Structure formats: structure tokens, C-alpha cells
Amino acid sequence: MTASRLVGNRCGPRYGADVRWSATPGVRVARIAVIGGDGIGPEVCAVALRVLHALEGLEGGAQFVTETFPWGSDHFLRTGAMLPADGLTTLAGFDAILFGAVGSREVPDHVTLWGLRLAIVQSFDLAVSLRPARLLAGVRGPLAGRAPKDIDLVVVRENTEGEYSGAGGFSRRGLDGEMAVQTTIYSRAAIARTARYAFELARARPARRLASITKSNASPHASVLWDEVVAEVGAEYPDVAWVTVLVDAAAARLVLAPQEFDVIVASNLHGDVLSDLTGALAGSLGMAPSANLSLDGARPSMYEPVHGSAFDLVGRGLANPVGMILSVALMLDDLKLPACAGAVRDAVAAACRQGILTRDVGGQATTAEGAAAIVAALSR
Numbered sequence: 001m002t003a004s005r006l007v008g009n010r011c012g013p014r015y016g017a018d019v020r021w022s023a024t025p026g027v028r029v030a031r032i033a034v035i036g037g038d039g040i041g042p043e044v045c046a047v048a049l050r051v052l053h054a055l056e057g058l059e060g061g062a063q064f065v066t067e068t069f070p071w072g073s074d075h076f077l078r079t080g081a082m083l084p085a086d087g088l089t090t091l092a093g094f095d096a097i098l099f100g101a102v103g104s105r106e107v108p109d110h111v112t113l114w115g116l117r118l119a120i121v122q123s124f125d126l127a128v129s130l131r132p133a134r135l136l137a138g139v140r141g142p143l144a145g146r147a148p149k150d151i152d153l154v155v156v157r158e159n160t161e162g163e164y165s166g167a168g169g170f171s172r173r174g175l176d177g178e179m180a181v182q183t184t185i186y187s188r189a190a191i192a193r194t195a196r197y198a199f200e201l202a203r204a205r206p207a208r209r210l211a212s213i214t215k216s217n218a219s220p221h222a223s224v225l226w227d228e229v230v231a232e233v234g235a236e237y238p239d240v241a242w243v244t245v246l247v248d249a250a251a252a253r254l255v256l257a258p259q260e261f262d263v264i265v266a267s268n269l270h271g272d273v274l275s276d277l278t279g280a281l282a283g284s285l286g287m288a289p290s291a292n293l294s295l296d297g298a299r300p301s302m303y304e305p306v307h308g309s310a311f312d313l314v315g316r317g318l319a320n321p322v323g324m325i326l327s328v329a330l331m332l333d334d335l336k337l338p339a340c341a342g343a344v345r346d347a348v349a350a351a352c353r354q355g356i357l358t359r360d361v362g363g364q365a366t367t368a369e370g371a372a373a374i375v376a377a378l379s380r
Contacts, residue, residue, distance in 0.1 A: 028060045030335050033094040033300070037072040037116065039309025041100020043317075044324035047371040048098055051325055051344060054378045055332075059339040067094075073104030073112055082115030088123050096331050097302040100324070103309035114166070117304075121159060122166070124299035126292035127190065128197050129157040129271065130330065131306060133278035133288060138352035139361050141283050143255065150259040151281050154205075156198035157271025159292055161190045162222075164268045186222040186267065188229055193295060195233040198265035202240045205262060210234075210242040213250050213266035213274065226267060251277060279306050279323075284360040286320025289327035291334070301334055303327040317366040320358040322348055325374060347377035 034049065036042030045068075052064040069090075071083040082102075084090075091097055097120065102112045120126070135141045135151035143151075167183035195212070202210040212230045216223035227244060234242050245253070247270045254261060254274070258281055266274060279288030288306035305323030313319045325348055332341035351373040357363025358370055365373070 028337075029063045029065055030095045030337075031093070032064055032066045032331075033091050033097045034066050034068040035071055035097065035116070036068065036100040037102045037309075038074075038104050038112065039101050039311055040307075040313050040319040041072070041102070041309065043100075043314075043319050043367060044305060044321050045098060045100040047321040047367065048324050048328050050371060050375055051328055051378065054375050055337075055340045055343065058343060059337050062337055062340060066098075071116060072102060073107045076104075076107050076111070076115065082112060083119065088119065091120065092124070092299055094300045096300050096335065098324075098328070098331065099302050099304040101305070101307065101309045105311060118164065118166075120302055121292055124294055124302075126159055126299070126302060127193055127295045128293045129155075129159040129275075130291040130293060131155040131157060131271070131275040131278070131288065132326075132330075133275070133282040135282050136287075136349055136352040138355055139283040139287065139357065141281055143258070143281060146258065146281075151278075153258070153261045153278060154201060154263050155271055155275040155278055156194060156201060156263060156265045157275060158190055158194040158266070158268050160268070161185045161187060162268030164272075184219075184222050186225050188225065191226055191229040192233055195230045195265055196236075197293075197295065198263055199233060199237040199240055199242075202242070202263040203237055207262040208240050209262040210240055211250065211261055211264050212242060212244045213247050213264060213270045214244055215247050215270070217246060223267075230265065247274070250274060254278065254281065275306060284320060285323070286358065286360045287322045287326075289323050289325075289330055291327065291330040293334070301331070303331040317368060318359055319367045320360050321367055321371050321374070322352075322358075325371075343378055344374075347374045350374075350377040 034045050036045040049066060056063050071087060076082045102117050103109060104112055132154045133151060135148045137148050141151065163182060163184050165185040167185055168181045171179045198210060202208055214223045214227050216227050254277055276285060279285045282288060285307040290304055290306050292302040294301045305327055307323055310319060325344060329341045329344040355363060356365050356370055356373040358365050
């Protein structure tokens with residue numbers, strides 16, 4: 001837990017597996033599985049591959065061997081499954097996974113999500129979802145009078161439990177008395193590892209502040225355990241100033257005073273909702289990256305933009321590639337390629353400063369034009 005991860009140019013804890021060394025001395029080869037998925041996912045993943053190829057040789061002779069898998073809703077409509085029976089075994093042999101989006105008009109959302117993305121998260125125990133949000137110079141955010149210095153935060157989301165544990169079921173299905181039970185599961189171990197990751201991250205950032213998000217006034221069991229465990233872990237970090245904030249108050253405060261937040265640690269559902277809000281504060285969900293992290297490196301971590309399938313943009317060349325590209329930067333952090341990661345972030349920032357922005361953030365650039373500007377900045 002002493003190595004470092006760059007998160008939006010802020011250092012924090014790093015747990016990822018080592019990059020493989022090739023047989024050629026001085027050449028580092030990372031094997032990347034690419035799952036475009038649904039909607040605009042394949043479009044933004046194609047941009048991610050352009051960025052990776054532009055980085056080859058930049059740091060330690062880094063090379064990226066990628067393999068694309070056509071899994072998602074189309075695969076389900078053909079085969080009845082979102083991924084093949086041996087799909088998880090196949091993915092386990094890679095160093096990292098790039099994931100585009102999941103969701104379809106033809107397949108119910110719970111089938112697409114649980115059949116692919118959550119299947120990977122749960123099976124690989126991707127314990128933490130890391131979701132940075134930074135307002136970049138040149139991007140006009142939705143809050144009047146807010147500058148980039150006011151919105152620079154990270155959501156650390158517990159990623160395997162809560163309402164997303166999958167526990168529950170139906171009773172009297174199809175009858176008048178039909179019931180559904182969805183069981184929220186919080187465990188001491190999952191809370192502790194998430195909280196410890198978040199405190200380590202806060203300790204490594206200049207502000208050294210953390211907000212733990214809860215709803216213990218209305219959830220007297222699960223959220224109370226969350227509060228107790230976070231407090232126990234927090235006692236190990238006297239150098240980090242931290243507070244507990246109710247989730248509804250946190251949502252309001254993020255809009256009124258986003259500069260007060262640095263690291264946010266939250267349960268699965270609360271973190272999911274609030275990270276959409278923080279992504280919007282940074283200009284658009286199209287700008288928001290994320291990483292689903294294997295803390296012990298036993299399985300590959302997975303990197304994806306926060307945005308969804310965006311059916312209205314499919315095939316129109318209007319999707320914002322920044323969230324996917326910044327997810328690549330998070331992946332490069334974990335692959336111990338900090339120069340590559342920094343180059344990607346610098347290139348994104350340069351394109352934004354030049355006003356080369358897609359429509360969701362007030363510009364007129366197409367996906368291809370935005371990608372070209374970023375790749376060009378990398379080459380410089």
C-alpha cells in the first residue's frame with residue numbers, strides 16, 4: 001500500500017498487478033482486453049485504442065497488445081447470453097480490461113448489467129470503483145462562477161455489496177400479491193477495505209480531506225455499520241480531516257459548494273448516484289472516467305467511462321471520447337506507466353483549452369475531431 005496511483009494528477013494508493021515484461025530487454029508489454037459493449041461503447045473504445053497506439057514506446061518501451069471481444073446485447077440476442085460461458089476465464093488472462101458501455105433497447109437493463117458488467121465486477125471482486133471528477137480549463141460547467149480549482153474531487157465507491165449484491169427475489173410472481181425483496185448487504189470487511197483505500201488516497205492528496213456519505217438516520221443497520229467501520233479506519237489516519245455527511249445533504253452541498261469536497265467515500269448505491277452528479281459538475285457525464293479495481297491484483301481491473309450507451313448518439317459521430325480516454329489514463333496508472341498516464345491527461349487538457357469540445361460540453365467537435373486533437377497533442 002505504499003506505491004502510488006495518479007488520480008487526476010493527485011497521488012494515492014496503488015494495488016494493481018505488475019505489467020508483464022516481454023522477452024525483449026527493456027520492453028514492457030501489457031495485454032488489454034477490450035469490450036466495446038453497447039451503444040456508443042464501441043465508438044469510444046476505438047478512440048481508446050488510437051490513444052494506446054500513440055503511446056507505444058513512450059515509457060520503458062511500452063507496448064499494448066489488445067484483443068477485442070464482441071460481447072454485449074447483440075451477443076445476447078444471438079446466443080441468449082451477454083458473454084460466453086468461458087468469457088470470465090478468458091478475461092482473467094489479461095492485464096486490464098477496457099469497457100465501453102452496456103444497455104440496450106431490446107434487452108432489459110437488469111439482464112444487460114448483471115449479464116456483463118456486474119458479472120465481471122462480482123466474479124473478479126473489483127472492490128472499489130474510483131471516479132475522479134475535475135473541471136478542466138476550457139470546459140464550461142453547469143455551475144455559474146465555478147473555476148477548475150473549485151471542482152477537483154474523487155468518489156471512492158464500494159463496488160461489490162449494498163443494493164448491488166444481487167440478494168433477494170420475487171414471491172407470488174404474476175399474482176395480485178406479487179412481492180419483490182431486494183436485500184442490502186454491508187459487510188465489515190468490504191466497508192473497511194473501501195474506507196482504507198479512500199483514506200490512503202486522501203492522505204496522498206494536498207487537501208487531505210474526506211467525506212463519508214451515509215444515510216444512518218433512516219438506515220439504522222447497514223448505514224450504522226458503515227459509520228462505525230469508517231470511524232474505526234479513520235482513527236488510523238489522524239492527518240486526514242474527515243466528516244460524515246448524509247447523502248441527501250451531500251447532494252445539495254455538491255451543487256452549492258463543490259470546493260468543500262476532496263475525497264468522497266460512499267456505499268455502492270450512494271456512490272453510483274453521487275458520481276453521476278460529480279461527473280455533471282465537471283461538465284458532462286461524457287467527461288467522467290472510472291476504474292473498477294482489483295485491490296490485490298489477483299484479477300485484471302476494469303476501466304470504463306461513467307456514461308451509458310447513449311442510443312441517441314450511436315453512429316452520429318457525436319459521442320464525447322474524453323471519459324474513455326481518461327479511463328485509459330487510470331489504467332496506465334495501474335500498469336505502472338505514470339509518464340504515459342500524465343501524457344494522456346495533459347493531451348486531454350490541451351484539447352479542452354483549445355476549445356476542441358463535443359456538443360455535450362458546449363462545443364461543435366465530432367468524436368473523430370476530439371480524438372484527433374488529443375492524439376495530436378500526444379504526438380507533440
